[in-house]
Amino acid sequence: IPVENFDLIIFGGTGDLARRKILPGLYRRFCAGQMPEKARIIGAARSEMDNDAYRDFVRVAVTEFGGKTASEANVLEEFLQRLHYVPIDARGDGGWADLAKLVRKDVVRAYYFSVGPGLFGDLAARLTKHGLADDTVRIVVEKPFGRDLASAKALNQALAEHFDESQVYRIDHYLGKETVQNLMAVRFGNMLFEPLWNSQYVDHIQITVAETVGVAGRGGYYDKSGAMRDMVQNHLMQLLCLIAMEPPSKFEPDAVRDEKLKVIRALDPVDHHHIVRGQYADGPDGHSYRDDAENLRSFTESFIAMRLNISNWRWAGTPFYLRTGKRLKARSSEITVVFKDAPHSIFGAEEGRHRNMLSIRLQPNEGMTLDVTIKEPGPGGMRLLDVPLDMSFADALGPDAEDVPDAYERLIMDVIRGNQTLFMRGDEVEAAWAWTDPVIAEWEARNDVPKPYEPGSAGPEDAMMLMHRDDRRWREIK
Ligand code: NAD
Missing domain, CATH: 3.40.50.720 (NAD(P)-binding Rossmann-like Domain)
Known part of the structure; x- marks a missing residue:
């Protein structure tokens, strides 16, 4: 266009x-x-x-x-x-x-x-x-748009003295990703998913943003921020909003942003029993987080996993599990909607649990997978098997996939077009900080020490336990 x-x-x-x-x-x-x-x-x-x-x-x-x-x-x-x-x-x-x-x-x-x-x-x-x-x-x-509510308000105020909110484009490049926008197309363009998109049918939702890089080279900056400020308050929160929001009446900036804001406002305060903070330990290259951050007594987290509740009619009772970290086993960002078990298995208990899962991959290989249960092919009787219906954008688009603009390109062009839909509004940013601040204040008050984890792993063992306690498991990071 x-x-x-x-x-x-x-x-x-x-x-x-x-x-x-x-x-x-x-x-x-x-x-x-x-x-x-x-x-x-x-x-x-x-x-x-x-x-x-x-x-x-x-x-x-x-x-x-x-x-x-x-x-x-x-x-x-x-x-x-x-x-x-x-x-x-x-x-x-x-x-x-x-x-x-x-x-x-x-x-x-x-x-x-x-x-x-x-x-x-x-x-x-x-x-x-x-x-x-x-x-x-x-x-x-x-970003970073502030480091807490007070500083974010001050930045908003400094801009508001000269410009109207309709002139300000706060970039979160996660919102520029093709799959993130596709998430809205899938949710609101299909009849298939939206009726199931609530606590009656969804067991839980997982959001993982895993990086393989550490903080070497920007440790000084990162050490003052940590995974909560650097990733959760902005990127993961934005993904959470898009997956959880009510259908806006139109695909227009304020209609979409109003719905996102309501999600943030409906987030319960998160209990520290439902948070795991981690920090990468020495790897084979001998570099721990503390070495990279050049702060041998640092308590800053390079990993965080948490369980959140959204207190509204749609989501009460469906937990959202978020996790993000550095120096993990693979670079992979994925949102997975795990549906509930079928109410009754006509195939008998020995066939075990089969759950539909919709996974939206942001990187690598942007695309979506829907796991469905089918009969295992062959003469072995009625045995069940989960198979992925896989839609990788690169495959779907063929040679045109090369031309799909990356997040920054798309967002800059949206600025020129004057379309704010994929940019964060000031009140959204403030609401996200208002939720984040007390969480950080609590662990600061307790002098919370992050759990060490091995570089190249999926994070600290406690993050696995966070799910296991609820009889659930994380998707493998790959
Ligand atoms: P940088 O330090 O590499 O560059 C800073 C730029 O600002 C330089 O061009 C410098 O000349 C200019 N500058 C500094 N002081 C100035 C002054 N007084 N007057 C005029 N120009 C001045 O920083 P960066 O990595 O490019 O980051 C820029 C912003 O983007 C930061 O807020 C950063 O947090 C954010 N950001 C960076 C990245 C990244 O990948 N580098 C990613 C996300 C967000």
């Missing part, structure tokens, strides 16, 4: 996020023919450089992170002509007049704050002061 002409200004345009995600993503959209002829990208950051030097920087970034398309040299050179650069100081007035001269007023203007949250307020104020902002510009901000 074509988008309007735009100037996208990337504050922090020389940073790691711009280099690895934003600029290569824009290049892929350019290759896909989605960038209008006069659209421009303006890098603005602290480093002193000119347009040519910035184009060299972007050429290297795109070549390294642009994927297959990066090999087409002449296309890349054409793309680079769309780039400009202005050295700027977010905390001073240097560079702002130059930026004001460059940015056009008659096109969509989007300002991407790809800088630490400490600069959001400064950037917002200077955009206004230098005549770069009005009520049509769009502001894109990155």
Whole structure:
């Protein structure tokens, strides 16, 4: 779908996020023919450089992170002509007049704050002061959006002084993933699932986001945050909302976000007996979490598993199990809806338990699997077998799968289109912190020590127990 002409200004345009995600993503959209002829990208950051030097920087970034398309040299050179650069100081007035001269007023203007949250307020104020902002510009901000309710409120307030909520796009790149959006299509586009989507038919729901990487290289930052702040409060909470929310009346930004907000507000406070915190121990490479974090007395969790309840009519009695961690056995993100047993087995107790499960894989191999029970083929009598009906997007889409935009590309294009559906609203973020804060405060007050776990495992044994106690088990991380 074509988008309007735009100037996208990337504050922090020389940073790691711009280099690895934003600029290569824009290049892929350019290759896909989605960038209008006069659209421009303006890098603005602290480093002193000119347009040519910035184009060299972007050429290297795109070549390294642009994927297959990066090999087409002449296309890349054409793309680079769309780039400009202005050295700027977010905390001073240097560079702002130059930026004001460059940015056009008659096109969509989007300002991407790809800088630490400490600069959001400064950037917002200077955009206004230098005549770069009005009520049509769009502001894109990155996580972390606060580290608790108070700081998130302060950030929202700093933005609200200059912009209306309808102008603010808070990115959670999990929401840009193809499968996450497909989750809404599956839930609300089919008759098949929605009637079963409640505590009467669903035994429990699991959400796992497992990473194999540790925190080496960003340990200083991570150690102040931990899995709860870094992953649960935002990404896992967003996934939980999409899986649990009521059908919005329309697929429109506020209709969807109103329903997500209600889920967060219906979350019960979580009891510490239903939380397992972990920290990876020494692996074969001799690096524990504490080594990587350069804090030998750290109590920060690199893993967390928890059991949550949503107190509303639909979900009362159906637990949600969330788990996420670093240095686990595989990189895998998956949501699984486990349906209840059939009320009566006509095949006899010896056939054991067969449960339908719908698994939505976010990575790797985005896709869905529905486990159904069938008769084991062959002459062995009536024996039952669970088989997956598998829909991998790569298989379903064939060669077109390569062209499926990644999360950042899709979200940036949504900003240009002015569609906020896949962005978090300020009140959602605050509600998520309001739920998270007391949980963290409780373990801080108790000086809770995370359980060590072996790198390459599925996390601490206690996380298994969290499920076993309820006569349930986690899906294998693979
Ligand atoms: P970075 O340190 O690599 O880059 C920071 C950028 O900000 C640089 O371009 C720098 O020139 C600019 N900058 C710093 N101070 C400035 C000032 N006073 N005036 C103007 N420009 C200034 O950081 P990053 O990793 O690119 O992260 C940017 C933001 O995105 C952070 O909030 C980070 O938490 C968030 N984020 C990063 C990633 C990632 O993968 N790197 C992922 C998610 C979120």
